[in-house]
Amino acid sequence: MRRRDTPMPWDRVTIPESCPQCGATAMASHVQRGASMGYAFSFECTVCRYQTMADGDMPPEDVRAVFLATSGTWELIHDTDDEKRPQLARFLVDDLGVERAAAVKLAKSRGATLTTGTRVEMEWLHRRLAAHGLTTDLRRVR
Ligand SMILES: [Zn+2]
Secondary structure, eight states: OOOOOOOOOOEEEEEEEOTTTOOOOOEEEEEEEETTTEEEEEEEOOOOOEEEEEESSSSOHHHHHHHHHOOEEEEEOOOOOOGHHHHHHHHHHHOOOOOOHHHHHHHHOOOOEEEEEOOHHHHHHHHHHTTTTTOEEEEEEO
C-alpha cells in the first residue's frame, strides 16, 4: 500500500531571461506541481528589482521542453487488473483524449505505454488513477 501522506510531486527549473524593464539577465523560476497539476512562473530582476509572476495549468511548450530535458521524459505504464479495463478505457478517452476504439484496445494491453510526459505530469496521472483503483507504473525513458 502506498502511504497517503507521500509529498505531492513537483519540479523546478530556472531559465535565464531578460528583464522587460532594464534588460539585465536574471533567472526566471518555473515550477510544475502535481497537487492540482499546476504551473507557476516567477521572475525577479537582480538589478532593478522588477518582479513578475504567473500561474496556469501547463507550462509553455519551450519551458516544458526544459523540464523534459532536465528531469527526463516519463512513461505511464498500464498495470491494471483485467476487471478494471472498462474504467481504464473510460479514463483514456475522457482524460487523455484517446479515441474510443484505441482506448479499448490499449486497456487490453497490460504493460503498454498509456502516455508520456514530464515526471510531475506522469506522477500526477499515476496518483489520479490510483485513487480510482487503477494501477500504473512509471518509467523514465530518457
Ligand atoms: Zn531589471
